[in-house]
Amino acid sequence: MDLFSFANQTLIEENAPLAVRMRPRSLNEIHGQDEIVGQQGFLRRMIESDNIPSMILFGPPGTGKTTLAQVIASSTGCHFEKLNAVESGISDIRKTVEAARERIKLYGKRTILFIDEIHRFNKTQQDTLLPYVEDGRLILIGATTENPYFEVNLPLLSRVRVIRLKPIGKSSMLAIIKQALIDEERGVGKLAINYDDSVLEKIVDLSHGDARIS
Missing domain, CATH: 3.40.50.300 (P-loop containing nucleotide triphosphate hydrolases)
Structure with a gap:
């Protein structure tokens, strides 16, 4: 991969939807x-x-x-x-x-x-x-x-x-969302978003076990 291709791929990854950026890269990152x-x-x-x-x-x-x-x-x-x-x-x-x-x-x-x-x-x-x-x-x-x-x-x-594969449970879904909120590399951690656990729980309820929706 040349420098231009690498830069282009990096740009694509940086502008990808949050669910794509936070996709697990190892077995230990898979929840639920x-x-x-x-x-x-x-x-x-x-x-x-x-x-x-x-x-x-x-x-x-x-x-x-x-x-x-x-x-x-x-x-x-x-x-x-x-x-x-x-x-x-x-x-x-x-x-x-x-x-x-x-x-x-x-x-x-x-x-x-x-x-x-x-x-x-x-x-x-x-x-x-x-x-x-x-x-x-x-x-x-x-x-x-x-x-x-x-x-x-x-x-x-x-x-x-x-x-x-079963629908992702509530505790696992909360862990996924919180990781996205604090991850500064792939998530939105740099934005330092303040959140309330009750709001996150509502998001989880609306997602119906689909991590991409949450």
Whole structure:
């Protein structure tokens, strides 16, 4: 990355919405999913042992599905690719898989393919993923707000682990908001905003477990 590109990327990050700037960058920054990635969480143990299965993350909006996929990639040194099932097709899958094959051949670097709204893929598109998931050419992480047992084909479902993310609880949501208020690098800490806990609790109630709304 040249100096101009770096400066441009920095400008984009600085002007990104607060929810984007405060997106967790490590497992320890993720709130509200302790059963999965807490100190004793089963997925944390898999990540720390570098034994990542293909998976489908299932949960309401704002529970951290995209964030978790990105953190898994950064924690394991994997290359991260993202496709949206609404905008992508079979050709996009194949291009991504071919790039993943070259990447591991040349650099020994695995690829995590994150597919948002994976339930929007039709049967043929979902079936296209099967051989690549089976032979380990990539690690698939799908995300959906719909029940995958009704929306994802059984052959693909049998080759992944389904992980349910719960709405973020009140105490975790308060911690997220307070961190944004005091963080001077990515949050609004430099503004020294005065706040009342009762106001924050009202914000949490209105967010309905969606960290992006809060």
